[in-house]
Amino acid sequence: MTDIILHHYDTSPYSEKVRLGLGLKGLAWASVELPVIMPKPNLTALTGGYRKTPVLQIGADIYCDSQLIMRELERRYPTPSFYPAGHGAADALAWWAEKTTFSPAAGILFAKRPEVLPEGFLEDRAKFSGRNIDPAAMKAAVPNLLDQLRAHFDWLNQMLTDGRSFLQGSAASLADLAAYHPVWFLQHNFGPLAAPLDGFPRLLSWAERVAAIGHGRRSLMTSEQALDVARAATSIASATPDPQDPVGRKPGQTVTVTPDDTGRDPVIGELVASGVHEIVIRRSDSAIGEVCVHFPRAGFVVAPA
Numbered sequence: 001m002t003d004i005i006l007h008h009y010d011t012s013p014y015s016e017k018v019r020l021g022l023g024l025k026g027l028a029w030a031s032v033e034l035p036v037i038m039p040k041p042n043l044t045a046l047t048g049g050y051r052k053t054p055v056l057q058i059g060a061d062i063y064c065d066s067q068l069i070m071r072e073l074e075r076r077y078p079t080p081s082f083y084p085a086g087h088g089a090a091d092a093l094a095w096w097a098e099k100t101t102f103s104p105a106a107g108i109l110f111a112k113r114p115e116v117l118p119e120g121f122l123e124d125r126a127k128f129s130g131r132n133i134d135p136a137a138m139k140a141a142v143p144n145l146l147d148q149l150r151a152h153f154d155w156l157n158q159m160l161t162d163g164r165s166f167l168q169g170s171a172a173s174l175a176d177l178a179a180y181h182p183v184w185f186l187q188h189n190f191g192p193l194a195a196p197l198d199g200f201p202r203l204l205s206w207a208e209r210v211a212a213i214g215h216g217r218r219s220l221m222t223s224e225q226a227l228d229v230a231r232a233a234t235s236i237a238s239a240t241p242d243p244q245d246p247v248g249r250k251p252g253q254t255v256t257v258t259p260d261d262t263g264r265d266p267v268i269g270e271l272v273a274s275g276v277h278e279i280v281i282r283r284s285d286s287a288i289g290e291v292c293v294h295f296p297r298a299g300f301v302v303a304p305a
């Protein structure tokens with residue numbers, strides 16, 4: 001039995017980052033398969049409305065966003081570390097790589113292989129992104145998306161020029177897992193030499209090394225079983241004020257937490273703990289009772305409710 005439950009779907013790049021993180025740490029985990037488009041009632045019962053993929057659940061603690069999921073895995077399972085070359089640079093590299101390469105990689109797939117997308121997918125992603133999705137405009141954007149990816153992939157490729165195995169040295173770090181998942185997504189959908197990866201042999205060998213990390217030990221769980229786990233558990237979070245909070249937020253206040261980019265569904269709850277990189281809110285759901293939902297701070301808006 002494992003306590004780690006990952007809500008995800010196989011084709012999700014951000015989930016691939018977390019699956020590799022579980023692999024790097026050699027962990028066993030339960031896999032709950034999420035629908036690719038809304039509705040996701042058994043996920044939003046846990047999160048309070050957050051709909052993105054992936055979400056990590058451990059008992060009655062729900063961790064939203066792969067940034068925070070990786071942070072929590074590192075806290076609970078520090079060895080081997082996601083930070084063999086230290087914190088800061090790895091986090092910043094991860095942020096840059098994802099923010100610049102995920103969306104062009106996804107855009108290329110949506111434009112070039114609409115036949116692999118499930119019914120209702122583009123309408124769902126239009127709501128998710130808040131942008132109108134026009135197939136002709138998507139197709140017209142492909143050359144620029146390839147140019148952008150090529151420029152960013154070249155920077156990654158250059159980091160490997162001295163023959164190092166991974167971006168920060170001889171051991172894989174968070175930066176590798178984050179930079180890899182858009183590469184994986186392109187390879188997965190267009191083959192191992194997908195453009196614009198074909199111009200970067202060092203990057204291609206690096207991608208093979210990252211893929212070899214694997215996913216750890218996966219078992220299957222239904223979303224109903226995951227709700228049962230939450231119902232039977234008690235959160236580990238306890239009231240922790242942040243003396244340096246820039247606007248004096250305090251445990252007990254009611255707040256909303258909302259992603260600042262896509263899937264901007266606010267989650268409302270009572271602030272339990274917060275700090276530079278995490279905020280925890282408590283909420284109740286008739287199906288599962290009380291849970292604590294954890295979010296990162298970078299990329300999320302916290303507002304009084």
Ligand SMILES: N[C@@H](CCC(=O)N[C@@H](CS)C(=O)NCC(=O)O)C(=O)O
Pocket residue numbers: 012013014015036037038051052053054064065066067128262263
């Ligand atoms: N910043 C988020 C991004 C997650 C994200 O955008 N995931 C995509 C799938 S890879 C998503 O949620 N798509 C819409 C959906 O699955 O409902 C994270 O790091 O987890």
